[in-house]
Amino acid sequence: MAFVPDPLPPPLGWAPGLVRALSDADRLIGRLAGEGGRLPNPHLLIRPFVRREAVLSSRIEGTRATLGELLAAEAGAAVDRSPADLREVANYVVALEYGVKRLKTLPLSLRLTRELHAKLMTGVRGAHATPGVYRTTQNWIGPGGCSLREATFVPPPPQGVPQALSDLEHFRHIENPPPALIQVGLAHAQFETSSSPGPCCICPTTSSNAAPSITNACRRCATLENGKAGSRFSSAASSK
Secondary structure (H helix, E strand, O other): OOOOOOOOOOOOOOOOHHHHHHHHHHHHHHHHHHHOOOOOOOOOHHHHHHHHHHHHHHHHOOOOOOHHHHHHHHHOOOOOHHHHHHHHOOOHHHHHHOOOOOOOOOOHHHHHHHHHHHHHHOOOOOOOOOOOOOOOOOOOEEEOOHHHOOOOOOOOOOHHHHHHHHHHHHHHHOOOOOOEEEEHHHHHHHHHOOOOOOOOOOOOOOOOOOHHHOOOHHHHOOOOOOOOHHHHHHHHHHHH
């Protein structure tokens, strides 16, 4: 069964604990912004965090590289790690820094998301699979070599990806949005569960019978017990 997220925003219960946590987080972010404003080059403070995020994010794809190895490789030192792994982690840094610069001329949007995905996939595994383009096959996450039925998580079927991401983009421009940190958290969760723009798969089926598995997956997705969200794909899925 695929997971199809409901459109944002969900009903929010402003419990005292949530309000207090949000207030504390806003205060600490304000303090950090104030300290950063005193630096002649705030990028020097941000740089290690960007690379740490790149290392952690790449692990979901099975890429193993440490922060120390990435920094050493950037400094030109010899590193006992696969160059391919280091390139994948480095691409996360390239994509993130590109995105920050691009935001000066282009708002956060699906167009920018596709551009970032193309940067992320340049010269690494999956580079042949139309980077920056919405996927056209079902992907899934699970142990290496697992089948779709054995997957830990299955995102929406491919015909549902454009609508799911369109809903996310619409949420970014709603009137009276929730506080920024709430909005960021919801958008992050929605994007992670909606799907990446390209045909990525953590445990791909490489045998010649992969296509029937994907087709059957799309049919199963049409039976989602998710109310309105499930019915959104029933017509497209049944035509597979």
